[in-house]
Amino acid sequence: MRDRPSLPTSPRFWRSPLRGPWFTSVLGLVLLVGVTVLFVTGLLSYAAYNPGLSPVNDTTPGKGVLGFYLFPWPTGPVWLYRFTQGLHVTLGVTLVPVLLAKLWSVVPRLFALPPARSLAHALERISLLLLVGGGLFEFTTGVLNVQLEYVFPGSFYPLHFYGAWVFFAAFLAHVALKAPAAVRTVRRRRTGAGAAQEQPVHARDVREEGALRGAAREEGVREEGDLVAPLPDPPTVSRRGALALVGGGSLLLFLTTVGQSLGGPFRRTALLAPHGGPDPAGGPNGFQINKTAAYAGIDPAETGEDAWRLVVTGRTGTVRLDRARLLRMPLHSSSLPIACVEGWSTADQWWRGVRLRDLAALVGYDGDPPDVLVESLQRHGAFRRAALRANQVADGRSLLALFVNGEELSPDHGHPARIIVPAAPGVLNTKWVARLTFGDL
Structure with missing residues (x-):
């Protein structure tokens, strides 16, 4: 031997x-x-x-x-x-x-x-x-x-x-x-x-x-x-x-991984992925999320109809918009997915809300809109604030979404309002939006 x-x-x-x-x-x-x-x-x-x-x-x-x-x-x-x-x-x-x-x-x-x-x-x-x-x-x-x-x-x-x-x-x-x-x-x-x-x-x-x-x-x-x-x-x-x-x-x-990117029935094959398996719930809001409202520290009292206001700041000053005012503005729809850095994504969802470029026009940007800083009500987790480029603001599919798939956003999907931008990483689609600041960042 x-x-x-x-x-x-x-x-x-x-x-x-x-x-x-x-x-x-x-x-x-x-x-x-x-x-x-x-x-x-x-x-x-x-x-x-x-x-x-x-x-x-x-x-x-x-x-x-x-x-x-x-x-x-x-x-x-x-x-x-x-x-x-x-x-x-x-x-x-x-x-x-x-x-x-x-x-x-x-x-x-x-x-x-x-x-x-x-x-x-x-x-x-x-x-x-x-x-x-x-x-x-x-x-x-x-x-x-x-x-x-x-x-x-x-x-x-x-x-x-x-x-x-x-x-x-x-x-x-x-x-x-x-x-x-x-x-x-x-x-x-x-x-x-x-x-x-x-x-x-x-x-x-x-x-x-x-x-x-x-x-x-x-x-x-x-x-x-x-x-x-x-x-x-x-x-x-x-x-x-x-x-x-x-x-x-x-x-x-x-x-056992690719299904979380393909979405739909293939998601069930993503056994080793954190966002594998079936969608977390049924109904219009029944698609994947990264963090819940509870995890982000969202207080329901701040998102109620009487309490929540969107603060928009720009060249001509600041305006405060409640949900009723937003609903009186022209509403538009976009069919967009959500895709996150962890590799998971959703199928296209049908979003409806106010165009970001229309909100920019409220504060003095009637032509080409500038960059925007978006701030959330969330207290925990990263990306409480995120910045979007002017080309993202100007795209007519970029929305401050109020509805998804014909229904109001659920708390976990960002009620009362969230950002949805085509082709952007999921963390830039800020949920529970409280303030938009347009201009040089």
């Missing part, structure tokens, strides 16, 4: 017959595509929050060098944020098994000695540590936020934002160093040795990996560490079987 070395720094410590350049390369190429899509959709999500608009939106960092890409978030198509954020969250959850398998496949390299053979090698090892640490941090914080159980100190938004830049910078460095060799490895396996019928890992696969390493050396490609175990344990599954297992895990996560 072969004795296993006690330290992971020894190549003989690692006995799995599954590890090898081909297995690692396939996982790496999948992550190359997936992580790039995650990064792009994540940046779009931050742009949708309009972080550079007003200090109240600065929960999402957007200033300085890292805000170079920011642009006014459009209001169309109305499903834009529903699609980009749904893709971001669903793909992130789906890639978790691939990420874990990739980290497992290269873990011997993390313990390889000496830690640095040259300056270039030292820089590569540092980038690898940032890549592994950043990847685990981004996926962990993202999953916790989706599950509404975020427990890390500080705000999720800046931590996830800056962590994404660190992770992606290390990811790009790793891709530049490893992607060419990974592509060659996969091509060589597919066109040459891969044409043979599958045999046990310790026989055919190990011979192929030896041939691959030999060819790599002939091409002057230096492999960092040896992923193929010199003394492998008896195999229990082939490398293709292991990839199928990883793919099956990703498919299972996809099927």
